[in-house]
Amino acid sequence: MSKRRIKKIAIIGSGIMGSGIACHFANIGVDVLLLDIVPRELTDKEKAKGLTLEDKVVRNRLVNDALAAAIKSKPAPLYHPSFANRITTGNLEDDIAKVKDVDWIMEVVVERLDIKQQVFEKLEKHRTPGTLITSNTSGIPIKFMSEGRSDDFQKHFCGTHFFNPARYLKLFEIIPGPKTDQAVLDFLNEYGEKFLGKTSVVAKDTPAFIGNRIGIFSIQSLFHAVKDLDLTIEEVDKLSGPVIGRPKSATFRTVDVVGLDTLVHVANGIRENCPNDERLELFELPDFINTMMENKWLGSKTGQGFYKKIKKDDGTSEILSLDLNTLEYRSAKRAKFATLELTKTVDRVVDRFKILVNGKDKAGEFYRKSFAALFAYVSNRIPEISDDLYKIDDAMKAGFGWEHGPFQIWDAIGVEKGIEMMRAEGLEPNAWVNEMLATGSTSFYTVKEGATYAYDIPSKKQEKIPGQDSFIILDNIRKTAEVFKNSGVVIEDLGDGILNCEFQSKMNTIGGDVLAGLNKAIDLAEKDFAGLVVGNQAANFSVGANIGMIFMMAVEQEYDELNMAIKYFQDTMMRMRYSAIPTVAAPHGMTLGGGCELSMHADKIVAAAETYIGLVEFGVGVIPGGGGSKEMALRASDTFKKGDVKLNVLQEYFLTIGMAKVATSAYEAFDLGILQKGKDIVVVNKDRQIAVAKQHAKLMADMGYTQPLKRKDVKVLGKQALGMFLVGTDAMQDSNYISEHDMKIANKLAYVMAGGDLSEPSLVTEQYLLDLEREAFLSLCTERKTLERIQHMLTKGKPLRN
Numbered sequence: 001m002s003k004r005r006i007k008k009i010a011i012i013g014s015g016i017m018g019s020g021i022a023c024h025f026a027n028i029g030v031d032v033l034l035l036d037i038v039p040r041e042l043t044d045k046e047k048a049k050g051l052t053l054e055d056k057v058v059r060n061r062l063v064n065d066a067l068a069a070a071i072k073s074k075p076a077p078l079y080h081p082s083f084a085n086r087i088t089t090g091n092l093e094d095d096i097a098k099v100k101d102v103d104w105i106m107e108v109v110v111e112r113l114d115i116k117q118q119v120f121e122k123l124e125k126h127r128t129p130g131t132l133i134t135s136n137t138s139g140i141p142i143k144f145m146s147e148g149r150s151d152d153f154q155k156h157f158c159g160t161h162f163f164n165p166a167r168y169l170k171l172f173e174i175i176p177g178p179k180t181d182q183a184v185l186d187f188l189n190e191y192g193e194k195f196l197g198k199t200s201v202v203a204k205d206t207p208a209f210i211g212n213r214i215g216i217f218s219i220q221s222l223f224h225a226v227k228d229l230d231l232t233i234e235e236v237d238k239l240s241g242p243v244i245g246r247p248k249s250a251t252f253r254t255v256d257v258v259g260l261d262t263l264v265h266v267a268n269g270i271r272e273n274c275p276n277d278e279r280l281e282l283f284e285l286p287d288f289i290n291t292m293m294e295n296k297w298l299g300s301k302t303g304q305g306f307y308k309k310i311k312k313d314d315g316t317s318e319i320l321s322l323d324l325n326t327l328e329y330r331s332a333k334r335a336k337f338a339t340l341e342l343t344k345t346v347d348r349v350v351d352r353f354k355i356l357v358n359g360k361d362k363a364g365e366f367y368r369k370s371f372a373a374l375f376a377y378v379s380n381r382i383p384e385i386s387d388d389l390y391k392i393d394d395a396m397k398a399g400f401g402w403e404h405g406p407f408q409i410w411d412a413i414g415v416e417k418g419i420e421m422m423r424a425e426g427l428e429p430n431a432w433v434n435e436m437l438a439t440g441s442t443s444f445y446t447v448k449e450g451a452t453y454a455y456d457i458p459s460k461k462q463e464k465i466p467g468q469d470s471f472i473i474l475d476n477i478r479k480t481a482e483v484f485k486n487s488g489v490v491i492e493d494l495g496d497g498i499l500n501c502e503f504q505s506k507m508n509t510i511g512g513d514v515l516a517g518l519n520k521a522i523d524l525a526e527k528d529f530a531g532l533v534v535g536n537q538a539a540n541f542s543v544g545a546n547i548g549m550i551f552m553m554a555v556e557q558e559y560d561e562l563n564m565a566i567k568y569f570q571d572t573m574m575r576m577r578y579s580a581i582p583t584v585a586a587p588h589g590m591t592l593g594g595g596c597e598l599s600m601h602a603d604k605i606v607a608a609a610e611t612y613i614g615l616v617e618f619g620v621g622v623i624p625g626g627g628g629s630k631e632m633a634l635r636a637s638d639t640f641k642k643g644d645v646k647l648n649v650l651q652e653y654f655l656t657i658g659m660a661k662v663a664t665s666a667y668e669a670f671d672l673g674i675l676q677k678g679k680d681i682v683v684v685n686k687d688r689q690i691a692v693a694k695q696h697a698k699l700m701a702d703m704g705y706t707q708p709l710k711r712k713d714v715k716v717l718g719k720q721a722l723g724m725f726l727v728g729t730d731a732m733q734d735s736n737y738i739s740e741h742d743m744k745i746a747n748k749l750a751y752v753m754a755g756g757d758l759s760e761p762s763l764v765t766e767q768y769l770l771d772l773e774r775e776a777f778l779s780l781c782t783e784r785k786t787l788e789r790i791q792h793m794l795t796k797g798k799p800l801r802n
Helices: 016-027 044-048 061-072 081-086 096-101 113-126 151-155 182-194 211-228 233-239 252-258 260-273 287-294 353-357 362-380 389-400 406-413 415-424 431-438 474-481 512-528 547-555 559-578 594-601 628-639 646-658 666-671 686-702 719-734 740-754 766-780 784-796
Strands: 008-012 031-036 087-091 104-107 132-135 157-162 171-176 199-202 307-311 317-323 328-331 445-448 451-456 461-464 482-485 489-495 498-503 531-534 583-585 589-592 604-608 611-614 681-683 714-716 762-764
Touching: 008 016, 008 096, 016 031, 016 061, 016 081, 016 087, 016 157, 031 061, 031 096, 061 081, 061 087, 081 087, 096 113, 104 113, 113 132, 132 182, 151 157, 157 182, 171 182, 171 389, 182 199, 182 686, 199 389, 211 233, 211 260, 211 362, 211 389, 233 252, 233 317, 233 362, 252 260, 252 307, 260 287, 353 362, 353 406, 353 415, 362 406, 362 415, 389 406, 389 451, 406 415, 406 445, 415 431, 445 461, 474 482, 474 489, 474 498, 482 512, 489 512, 489 686, 498 512, 498 686, 512 531, 512 559, 531 686, 547 559, 547 784, 559 583, 559 594, 559 766, 583 594, 583 686, 589 594, 594 604, 594 611, 594 628, 604 611, 604 666, 604 686, 611 666, 628 646, 628 714, 628 740, 628 766, 646 719, 646 740, 681 686, 714 766, 719 740, 740 766
Parallel strands: 008 031, 008 104, 031 087, 104 132, 132 157, 171 199, 498 531, 531 583, 583 604, 589 611, 604 681
Antiparallel strands: 157 171, 307 317, 317 328, 445 451, 451 461, 482 489, 489 498, 714 762
């Protein structure tokens, strides 16, 4: 990698996008200078305070207000509120000279070429030669922006297009200008992957680049198909959502969130600037879109779009849907198709596509038409927008949240079947697709020796996709590296003496098979390997224990079996901690309940930055029973310092469980005591997580890992703490802050974390606390209210609060 370092960046423009990008650079530890224009008029509040246009607070008002609004927005742009301290604000008159000290200048001003050119002219007067300078344009040609600038400016200039919100959407498009140095592109490509946690895609300087060109085509195609097939917006959202690996917001809800005006702006830009696009007619706006634009029905920002939320007379809310025939709002209609019913038992999205395109109903027709149009379109965009087909797939997955890109979907259906679908619609693939088939390549992708290869058009053969050496892709190694498998887990050999235990259960819940698999993984690692990683690359690490199993045992009053099941869970967690080999947990996404407990019992946590982790058992009427309650008492004990008010320390850990707190990033998990500073680490790019976890497991093994001794020194406070907790829960129940049943759960937790009703502070073993925890958990499982909560969660998908 280049020796270039990014210690400080200047972001020019503090709108939604600029502030969001500033926050994400702050997330990764970069010093940020955020600049915007100076206001030309005073507000009424400023006039009342006697301020003038020369006061600094006024001159920095626009930038400060914009950043404050961004920080308050949901979802949060910062991994941790304290990271806002890494951003310094200023204005383009008083502070522009400060750009001489930064390593990267990024322009994020309004999408007007003349304004961007004016900004670059000012910046060049103060920019230090060699400094990176980029534009976050979403479509203005890069070649026009740098016209008239110096050679050094043009050599270090290109487009760097983030998608909004910058923290959450992974696509980072890099668009070279006519004179951009290749070393600059190589640096940005690696920086985006390694530091920003993005999927970097080098695009060509064409209208809307890659992501928006294909994404807007896909949406516009559906806009035209919806009337041809006489589908409702609910039906289209049902067909184009999670069933095919797309976000829950699917098509029309996504447009409402993004803003119809934003979509129309990009669609018009493509229509006006791509005269040779063979599907140009699809970028013409249907009549219903023009009417919505005239009516200012732009989506969430105007209170109504394709959906509209209203308050009914009884005070409840209802979401109405737009009827595209009458353009009037009506109550939502349920969408149901026989073809979708056939996929209900098919867990892997990639295995559904063949079923969907063979459907005999309107859904099958929808999929055949929409996929045929998409496949033909993407085949014709090479080499116009990209020379490499995999870059188109990467852009759609990272920018639009698709689980599979167009060429991956085409592979899943079958290349020849895709061509057959096209011809039924009067479409043809680009000639290179038929040439590929003629060479004997029957798919766009292949996997060899754990690496992904993609068809390369110029060489007419499969070429290894670059940049994979930093990643371990479990899908690619699973078949060849499998050491053991049951219905709950697959254990893979990652190489270098490290095993990986990958959950395979629904939502990665932890039941008997998963626990058996974890024990088997430890057995194998202790016998023939050096270390163990517990990680997967599903949407979520684990949503917790299998509460359905717990519910059935409790309902049937099989308390001995339930006791054994809970003890088995606890014993497995303790094996994670006290095995002869280092164990590393790699949580990401939702890591709740048992998933959190497992992570906390590993020797080390290598967490993805986007990890939403917490002990949430209170929501279903129990306490953490897999070692979580014990672990919080232990961690409180380890935190006690001389002079501390120990009760206050213990109370913080108690409240983490009692309030079912969930960290909204891995960095927040440090505050909750779930991740531990100096021991656990955070990885920004989730794609690198398994590889990094493997490195740490190997490092611990190479340094001479020694099996830890079981703890006998956990300090508990006994009656002193128990009394405090019981008084507190009683007061909360009297004030109607919590229900009687909530008080009962809290008191059980208090008993465990206090170490029982010991007469004085004492040192106890972990097993002592685990026995208290298990007893409390089992007693709560006999409660009718607990069973009602569990049943409600199983049927409704969320906990009941009473």
